Amino acid sequence: MTEEVFVVSAAMIPFGKHRTSSYVGLAVAPLVDALRGAGIEKSDVDAVYVGHSFGGMMTGQRICKEIGLGTVPTVNVDNACSSGATAIHEAWTAISQGLVDVAVVVGVEKLTQFGGGTLPLSPEDREVKQGIVMPAVYAMRATRYLHETEATVEDLALVSVKARKHGALNPFAQFRSEVTVDEVLGARPIADPLTLMMCCPTGDGAAVVVLVSERARNRLNTPKGMRVAASILHSGEVKEGYRDMTMPEISQHSASDAYEMAGIGPKDLDMIELHDAFSIAELVYYEAFGLAERGRAIDLLRDGKTTFGGDVVVNPSGGLLSKGHPVGASGVAQVAEAFWQLTDNAGARQVDDARWAMTHVTGGGTAGLDHGACTIHIFEGV
Structure with missing residues (x-):
């Protein structure tokens, strides 16, 4: 039986040129705000999914450790511009299959690290080689x-x-x-x-949402939120x-x-x-x-x-x-x-x-x- 999944909290920072911030610095504040908005503790979290494309190794773990959120599975997701949304899909999949009850999804990127211009693409792609x-x-x-x-x-x-x-x-x-x-x-x-x-601008930013099963929503008394249909x-x-x-x-x-x-x-x-x-x-x-x-x-x-x-x-x-x-x-x-x-x-x-x-x-x-x-x-x- 497929579990119903709900988004019960969301937070983000203003997008823009945050040149002095790191990936961790961008994501920690909305992560804390999202947990507070959901009315849950770190101990309630079963899994964390972090979408990014250019953050390097263990971006999610580096973010979570700053608030003492550890031991639970932390999955880093790279799917280009679809990274954050793919991380949400992975969280939804885990909850709908009954594998976890509470998942936090972080999307974060710092594009000012490239100094401007178009974003780098895979150099092995034949069209990229042609410019x-x-x-x-x-x-x-x-x-x-x-x-x-x-x-x-x-x-x-x-x-x-x-x-x-x-x-x-x-x-x-x-x-x-x-x-x-x-x-x-x-x-x-x-x-x-x-x-x-x-053309869309390049910049930096982070956003966080909390997803829960219906069982967890009732147990933790989270806000009603919205259902993932x-x-x-x-x-x-x-x-x-x-x-x-x-x-x-x-x-x-x-x-x-x-x-x-x-x-x-x-x-x-x-x-x-x-x-x-x-x-x-x-x-x-x-x-x-x-x-x-x-x-x-x-x-x-x-x-x-x-x-x-x-x-x-x-x-x-x-x-x-x-x-x-x-x-x-x-x-x-x-x-x-x-x-x-x-x-x-x-x-x-x-x-x-x-x-x-x-x-x-x-x-x-x-x-x-x-x-x-x-x-x-x-x-x-x-």
Whole structure:
């Protein structure tokens, strides 16, 4: 019998340039806050899962020892941008199978260690050897999407405008000021047609969530929180030659499986935190998730259907474009946002009557794969 799993606490630090902080320094404060928020002791924790990509060996153990949290299994998870979300999936798996009752998930990353520029990719990858970088990949997607649809470069800018408007309401966001379409279009070019404001910033950050079984929730008298209705992790399908860059099939398939597991459809969602590393990503994910027909994502965007007061609020946190994208922390921060929204604790950015939330994060640019990994979660407020 599968155990029900609940997220009962969430904490994070503001994302940004924390140049003087270590991985341990970034993660300890939200770890303590999350445990306090759940009303549990260190002795109640059965396992710890830590998502990061560039923290080095034993990152999780180095964090946990600072608060005296030891002896329990501590698992370090590297799945590129999907690391934190994958760590949550592993915690959900362990609890749902009855192996543990209380799991803490930490997502943490310090990207300022690289001094700027694009993130390092695997040097053994054949496309990386030819000079591919992620902004170029998404620029190609954007170029093709603009060619095949009625979308314009102004629509790409509108995605960033929406993200910054939402992020201005989020005290944890790296960028907290609104921008205009003209400012986005006039920003420094990165990879045509993408400008700087159409690309997520690099930075540092940490987020923590606590997951429990229903049995532990009753025994420990934790907050109600939200129920994990679906947890899906897929790796990319190997496919050489032509690939439709305007339809990310790994995200499409993952979303379909998540809807089936949760017993809902895209129209039931009240909010989505999706992987908008570049502005074009949001448009193609509208279509991959079944929110819009192929080529018609712009209708949702232009008509205000994906902002506050619309059909489904996409990235109320500001998303990666505004909140920031410290790789290993992003997936956990998305779940933290869903937790605050579904427990009516999101403050000025609260989505009205939010009951269903979905989080989505992909990871890794690898030759022959759409993405290396994709993790999708669906949550229900309880």
